Amino acid sequence: MKTLLIIDLQNDFLPGGALGVAGGDELVPLVNDLLPHYDHVVATQDWHPADHGSFARNNPGHAIGDTIDLAGLPQILWPTHCVQGSPGAELAPGLDATRIDTVFRKGTERDIDSYSGFHDNGHRHSTGLADYLRNKGVTELHICGIATDYCVKFTVLDALAEGFNTTLLADACRGVNLTDGDVERAVLEMSEAGAKIKETGGILFAK
Ligand code: VGL
Ligand code: ZN
Numbered sequence: 001m002k003t004l005l006i007i008d009l010q011n012d013f014l015p016g017g018a019l020g021v022a023g024g025d026e027l028v029p030l031v032n033d034l035l036p037h038y039d040h041v042v043a044t045q046d047w048h049p050a051d052h053g054s055f056a057r058n059n060p061g062h063a064i065g066d067t068i069d070l071a072g073l074p075q076i077l078w079p080t081h082c083v084q085g086s087p088g089a090e091l092a093p094g095l096d097a098t099r100i101d102t103v104f105r106k107g108t109e110r111d112i113d114s115y116s117g118f119h120d121n122g123h124r125h126s127t128g129l130a131d132y133l134r135n136k137g138v139t140e141l142h143i144c145g146i147a148t149d150y151c152v153k154f155t156v157l158d159a160l161a162e163g164f165n166t167t168l169l170a171d172a173c174r175g176v177n178l179t180d181g182d183v184e185r186a187v188l189e190m191s192e193a194g195a196k197i198k199e200t201g202g203i204l205f206a207k
Pocket of ligand 1: 008013046078115146147148149150151152
């Protein structure tokens with residue numbers, strides 16, 4: 001069972017969005033081309049309440065990019081993004097959503113963020129994704145989406161910790177790069193943790 005896991009391919013993470021990531025829009029046609037190559041496709045959606053603690057707006061005296069303590073965990077402050085039910089939270093238009101079997105939502109609790117599709121940042125609650133994948137008999141997990149240096153990275157690390165055979169589809173990801181080199185460092189960290197790093201050409205053009 002080969003599964004594609006698409007991370008946070010949502011309007012607010014596309015160029016022009018609230019937390020726009022350069023080149024995020026380029027992933028839509030690429031991911032559409034990948035879809036038929038998998039038995040099973042799962043997506044995640046960043047899905048915050050309007051009063052979420054990761055939004056700079058909800059932390060008076062702090063600015064975007066500051067790191068605060070949010071209920072005991074360090075938290076980078078972001079622009080308001082992916083508010084539940086808002087257009088920015090919708091999956092990218094043009095993504096062939098008919099091929100997505102299930103969507104897991106994360107970041108729904110006000111006082112804790114969730115970069116990973118599996119657990120919140122404190123590993124306090126699971127989203128149910130790991131059990132879902134195990135029940136489906138998933139053996140091989142390929143991960144793509146946004147952002148390489150945040151949600152993709154933490155999802156890949158959790159997938160490995162959950163024991164999945166995990167591949168990062170490197171050219172099917174885009175990163176925030178708050179600091180120059182963040183994306184490269186994230187890829188290295190995933191690789192050192194045991195993820196295979198592949199390019200999509202090997203999947204699209206496999207014989
Ligand atoms: C993400 C920052 C805040 C992501 C989500 O999808 O990588 N990054 N929320
Ligand atoms: Zn978020």
